[in-house]
Amino acid sequence: MALDFSSQSRRAPFTDRGLDLYETPDVAVKALLRVERLPYVIWEPAAGRGAIVRVLRDYGHAVIASDIHDYGELDFVGNFLSETKSPAGVEAIVSNPPFRWAEQFVAHALEIAPLVIMLLRLAFLESERRCGILEGRGLSRVHVFRKRLPMMHRDQWAGRKANSGMAFAWFCWDRDHHGSTVINRISWER
Numbered sequence: 060m061a062l063d064f065s066s067q068s069r070r071a072p073f074t075d076r077g078l079d080l081y082e083t084p085d086v087a088v089k090a091l092l093r094v095e096r097l098p099y100v101i102w103e104p105a106a107g108r109g110a111i112v113r114v115l116r117d118y119g120h121a122v123i124a125s126d127i128h129d130y131g132e133l134d135f136v137g138n139f140l141s142e143t144k145s146p147a148g149v150e151a152i153v154s155n156p157p158f159r160w161a162e163q164f165v166a167h168a169l170e171i172a173p174l175v176i177m178l179l180r181l182a183f184l185e186s187e188r189r190c191g192i193l194e195g196r197g198l199s200r201v202h203v204f205r206k207r208l209p210m211m212h213r214d215q216w217a218g219r220k221a222n223s224g225m226a227f228a229w230f231c232w233d234r235d236h237h238g239s240t241v242i243n244r245i246s247w248e249r
Contacts (some may be wrong), residue, residue, distance in 0.1 A: 082107055083155040084209045086247040088114035090231050091153075091176065094202055094245055098150035098174065104139035105154045106118075106166070108132070115153065123149065135170065145171045152176070165192050165230075173234040181226035192232075199236035202229040202245045212227060 091097075100122055103112050106124035109132045115122045123146045125248050129136045134146075140163055145152070150175035156164035161179055168175040169192060183201060184193065192198075208227050229245075 071197040072218050073184055076080075081155070082110040082156070085110065085114050087178060087204075087208055087227070091178075091202065092118055094243065095200075095219070095229070095231060097176075101151050101153050102172070103154050104142070104152060104168075105156050106130070106133055110237045111153060111155060111195050113166040121148075141166055142167075142171065150174060154178070156211045162186075162189060162192065165232075167196070169196055169232055169234075173233040177228050177230050178227055181228045183228075183230065184249065197223065197232045197234050198230065198240045199233045200229075200231040200241045200243055202231070202243045204228060205244050206248065 092114075097115070097120060099113055099119075101120050102123045102125070104114070104125050106112050106126045107248065108125060108130045112122045112124045112132075123134045125133055125135045125137055125139065125140050125238070127136070140160070148175070149172060152168045152172040153176045154164065154168075155178040158180070161177070161183065165175065165177055166177075168177070186193075204227055207225070
């Protein structure tokens with residue numbers, strides 16, 4: 060019996076993943092907008108080809124788009140982890156960070172923005188080493204998708220398309236939040 064691993068949460072080797080560009084499905088961003096009131100000026104520091112940026116702008120937000128690599132349509136090119144402050148006027152950072160740097164992205168974003176919202180694997184909650192960013196740092200809400208998101212294939216993927224084998228959630232940190240984290244189940248389908 061042959062096993063089909065297309066829906067399993069196996070990772071490609073770093074050499075194949077390049078800069079970890081996995082475009083966010085627009086339905087994931089629209090689902091976020093149904094459950095969170097986002098401020099007007101937002102920074103997307105891992106904008107890639109602009110998947111999150113386009114949806115937020117379509118909904119009336121002023122979005123500053125940056126990335127470590129120039130995929131086009133960016134406001135500036137730079138390494139987010141080297142930035143010492145948010146661009147002027149930024150009230151929130153919203154991103155789908157590179158998987159391999161997710162923990163560092165969250166920790167850095169928490170230092171330079173009052174509101175941080177990241178699309179992360181649900182398993183991000185499991186790690187003991189992440190206690191410093193998951194506990195006592197304002198993690199106010201985790202919006203867990205009821206159904207797996209459409210697959211986020213890596214940039215230039217030419218293989219078979221499949222459903223996602225990973226559970227994702229929007230993690231929301233608010234600098235002014237003190238207390239328990241609310242877990243909320245959401246749908247990306249209308």
